[in-house]
Amino acid sequence: MQRRELQLGIAMIGPWLIGFFVLTLYPFCASFYWSFCDYDLLSEPRWVGLSNYRRLASELASGGPFSRALANTAYYALTSVGLSVVLGIALAVSLTWQVRGRALYRMLCFLPTVVPTVAAAVLWMGLLDPQQGLVNGVLESVGLSSQGWFQSTSAAAWPPAWPGDHAGRILGSKDGLVLMSLWGIGNLLVIYLAALADVPKGLYEAAELDGAGRLRQFRHITLPMLTPVIFFNVVMGLIQSVQAFTQIYLVSDGQGDPAGSTLTLSLHLFLTAFKDLDMGYASAMAWVLFVLVMLITTWLFRTSRHWVI
Amino acid sequence: MNIDRPPRLAQLWLLFVTTLLAAPIVWMVLSSLKSPEQIAAAPYSWWPRPWRWGNYAEAVQAIPFLRYLGNSVVLCLGSVAGTLFSCSLVAYGFSRLRWPGRDLVFGLLIATMLLPWQVTMIPRFLVIRELGLYDSLWALVLPKFFGEAFYIFLLRQFFLTVPQEMIDAARVDGCSELGVLWRVMLPLARPALATVALLETIAAWNDYGGPLLYLNDPKRFPLAYGLEQFVSAHSSETHLLLAAAVLFTLPMVLLFFFAQRAFVRGVTTTGIKG
Known part of the structure; x- marks a missing residue:
């Protein structure tokens, strides 16, 4: 009887099982093996031991492309996730207010997320054009200086200065990418709104009776009740932004322009594999990325004990 | 109840924020109707003068738009068919059948969701190439017939809510x-199923990395990738580029208005856009 059950179960999940072996497990093992090989697709992989990983370490020490990619990835992931948490909660709370037109406001906040990445990249490259773009026009009209966006590096990040860049241009290519990601904040809002709707109303009523004002209610009721969702969004957000590819590829001319300021891990990996055909080195990078994602996730889960209710 | 009572200036603040978020879309649509001279002209003016509806006809003719569109439609239909077929079968196997080791294997399925796609990218590319699918839309469609962990999870959760009596009754019959x-x-x-179909349609319509890796012949490009070719060829013609981008975005906006509920259901279960 048990055998028949097993056969039936395996048959049902068969499609996934085949895909798992051929498209996930085999590639997973192969890329691990190749990360110890020299492999250019044309000849057979040749075992070189730890040399790919040593090369990564030496680039890290000497400030080569890999260390730049790591720094760029960290800047993009931390800035976009950090801002998305703060703005996401602020906006979601605002969207719970009982005002006229609330449904319309909610819809408008979600609308940008339906714009496909390719179209969003085209759109933002136009809006953020340093000379003709609307964003710089608005900045200048309110007395701020225009920014370099996708055509300059960020002053706040590595590498610190773009030759010939003039003072006052603080925001560069990575900040443009962060802005793009914040534009798609609607997905987070839906999750925060769902969580806000689940907060028991009685808690607020009790606090109100105790004389707590709006800010104290937010600080002592709303925020603690949101921590599980914040945690979820931070984990997902970090994992996704470390792996982000399409928008970065598009705004950076497919090569991390300008001056390597948008060369993130995933872009560097892609170019190493499919432009330089250095599959072994790219596989080693992929495994570093994998370990990095695992470490971030584990670390977040560990610290979550202290702040997630 | 009081927490949703709006503070003073609530309307002003909401108006400000939603204007910021919606302005890029308005800008895109209006700019796609301007003349190139007006786009370059300073000071900036929002309103197109004159309205150049011809930009759209020009943009469609500047690239093999209909061919790309056809490829995108084939890609979406194939991906949705493959996904619904495989994921519903597998989700049933993981929810309403009992077999030894099931929950262990299900844990494995969930674990694959945490695996960054970059880790399997290179060998996967070679597998697809070995299968002779390089430079064919099948390279993008065939993998969908093997299921996708997240959709399987979503459907499984749904299948679990069906009362056991209904299944038993059917089995007895x-x-x-x-x-x-x-x-x-x-x-x-x-x-x-509608949510899964919707998310997969969006994913297939938007996918850029897949065509970038697997397609070479422009005859097979879907819109998402073809549009980028347009960028490199016509980078100075912003008005046409934006017209093409609007045409590419429009189906997704329509889908959003017609399937709003399935949309929101998808996001709240996942927290991710395809």
């Missing part, structure tokens, strides 16, 4: 397991 899935589960799971 002589239904095979496939019959139960087809006659009982799938009709009940229509909202969940």
Whole structure:
């Protein structure tokens, strides 16, 4: 009887099982093996031991492309996730207010997320054009200086200065990418709104009776009740932004322009594999990325004990 | 109750924020109707003068738009068909059948969701190439017939809510397991299937990395990738580029308005856009 059950179960999940072996497990093992090989697709992989990983370490020490990619990835992931948490909660709370037109406001906040990445990249490259773009026009009209966006590096990040860049241009290519990601904040809002709707109303009523004002209610009721969702969004957000590819590829001319300021891990990996055909080195990078994602996730889960209710 | 009472200036603040978020879309649509001279002209003016509807006709002719569109439609239909077929079968196997080791294997399925796609990218590319699918839309469609962990998870959660009595009744009436899935589960799971179909349509329509890796012949490009070719060829013609981008975005906006509920259901279960 048990055998028949097993056969039936395996048959049902068969499609996934085949895909798992051929498209996930085999590639997973192969890329691990190749990360110890020299492999250019044309000849057979040749075992070189730890040399790919040593090369990564030496680039890290000497400030080569890999260390730049790591720094760029960290800047993009931390800035976009950090801002998305703060703005996401602020906006979601605002969207719970009982005002006229609330449904319309909610819809408008979600609308940008339906714009496909390719179209969003085209759109933002136009809006953020340093000379003709609307964003710089608005900045200048309110007395701020225009920014370099996708055509300059960020002053706040590595590498610190773009030759010939003039003072006052603080925001560069990575900040443009962060802005793009914040534009798609609607997905987070839906999750925060769902969580806000689940907060028991009685808690607020009790606090109100105790004389707590709006800010104290937010600080002592709303925020603690949101921590599980914040945690979820931070984990997902970090994992996704470390792996982000399409928008970065598009705004950076497919090569991390300008001056390597948008060369993130995933872009560097892609170019190493499919432009330089250095599959072994790219596989080693992929495994570093994998370990990095695992470490971030584990670390977040560990610290979550202290702040997630 | 009081927490949703709006503070002073609430309307002003909401108006400000939503204007910021919606302005880029308005800008895109209006700019796509301007003349190139007006786009370059300073000071900036929002309103197109004159309205150049011809930009759209020009943009469609500047690239093989209809061919790209056709490829995108084929890609979406194939991906949705493959996804619905494989994921509903597998989700049934993971929810309403009992077999030794099931929960262990399910844990494995969930674990694959945490695996960054970059780790498997290179060998996967070679597998697809070995299968002779390089430079064919099948390279993008065939993998969908092997299921996708997240959709399987979503459907499984839904299948678990179906009362056991209904399944038992069908089995007593002589239904095979496939019959139960087809006659009982799938009709009940229509909202969940709609969500999966919607998310997969969006994913296939938007996918850029897949065509970048697997397609070479421009005859097979879907719109998402073809549009980028347009960028490199016509980078100075912003008005046409934006017209093409608007045409590419429009189906997704329409889909959003017609399937708003399935949309929101998808996001709240996942927290991710395709």
